[in-house]
Amino acid sequence: MIFSGNTRMSDNEKNIESPCVRNCCLNEHNICLGCFRSLEEICNWSRADSRLRQQFLLNAERRRRHYDQTQAGACISKTHSE
Numbered sequence: 665m666i667f668s669g670n671t672r673m674s675d676n677e678k679n680i681e682s683p684c685v686r687n688c689c690l691n692e693h694n695i696c697l698g699c700f701r702s703l704e705e706i707c708n709w710s711r712a713d714s715r716l717r718q719q720f721l722l723n724a725e726r727r728r729r730h731y732d733q734t735q736a737g738a739c740i741s742k743t744h745s746e
Contacts, residue, residue: 680717682709683724700724700731 687698694703705720
């Protein structure tokens with residue numbers, strides 16, 4: 665993803681805050697297990713406009729739901745196998 669260095673963000677675009685929870689831990693796919701953004705999304709956040717930031721947030725929410733579902737499934741499987 666390439667951003668122009670001359671792009672200025674409006675106040676509206678600056679109002680979309682980073683979802684960072686200061687609990688950074690990247691998995692094997694370079695997804696942060698704290699905020700569920702990709703490493704590319706994290707690196708590009710400060711230069712992204714509001715539309716792109718919204719997309720990053722949607723991506724992160726989708727990843728979080730998938731992670732939560734797979735973790736719940738892993739716990740259930742482990743419980744039933746004991």
